[in-house]
Amino acid sequence: MPESDIIPWSEGSWTHAPAHLASDGDHLDATAVEGSDAWRHTAYGFVHDTEHALLAPLEVGEAMDVSFRAPWDGQFDQAGVFVRTDDEHWIKAGVEYADGHLGLGAVVTDIRSDWSVGYVDDWHGSEITVRVSRWPDAVIVRARADDGEWRLVRVAPFDGEGTASAGPFLAGPTRSELVVRFTRWTRSTADVALH
Template sequence: MPDTAIIPWDAGHWTTAPASVDTRGGALRVTAKDGSDAWRHTAYRFVHDTEHALLVPMAVGEAVEVSFRAPWRGQFDQAGVFLRTDHEHWIKAGVEYADGHLGIGAVVTDIHSDWSIGQVDEWRDREISVRMSRWADAVIVRARADDEPWRLVRVAPFDGDASASAGPFLAAPTRPGLQVTFTRWERSGADDSLH
């Protein structure tokens, strides 16, 4: 991966304030509010714009990488990286606990949301990293557990002319008390290939 620079936890701004934030000891421990989520229209017919995303500007040619751990217990507990231009155009990518399984995937939203996910139950008690690279016409999402090789999660269209911001996110649509410990937030040059 290209040279990286650490992004301080206090560099970003929350899309929606979480229930609590603690940065003692160098990590970012965030507790989500019950009912927080991000989704628009598709299949469920509702709009949720209450995710907790800590965002800084992200230009074409850059990548943002976030690492974290959490006790995955509640239906749709989720955490990862959020990339946003506005409330109708955004991508969230990371892990989500659904129907008794941990999944890695992405929701890509262009007025309407879609959702792709694959099971990674073996990642449940490990440190997970999610990396988004922004190209002129696309976003490339990769993820891994611990120091395993990166897995390609998604190649999604994304407007290279739009101003965008990205950073760590979490949401807890069905319960109070989800606490995610973010251990790292970095910026680097975008990956230059898909493979």
């Protein structure tokens, strides 16, 4: 992967403030508000726009990596990277604990949300890194556990003309005790190939 620059936690702006934040400079511990989530319409019939996303500009040709750890024991606990143009156009990519399994996937929202997910139960206890690369017409999502191989998660259409921002996110739809430790946030050059 290309060389990367560390993004200070203070550089981003929250879409919705977490219940609690603590940092020693190296890591950022964020506690989700109970009921926080991001979803629009599809299948469930509701709109949730209460996620906690710490966002900084993401230009075409750039990538962002976010690394984190969490206990993954509450229904729908989630964390990863959020990429946002506006309230109706965004992507959340990362892991979510649901129905006893840890899932790696992405929700791509263009007025309505979709969802793709696959189990990564063996990632419990690992430091997880999610990487988003912004291309002129797409966002490429990759992820890995610890120092493992990068795994392609999603190739999603995304408007290259619009202004976008991205960064760490978490949500706790069903409980108030989810604490995610974000260990790294970096910006680098976007991946140039899918394979």
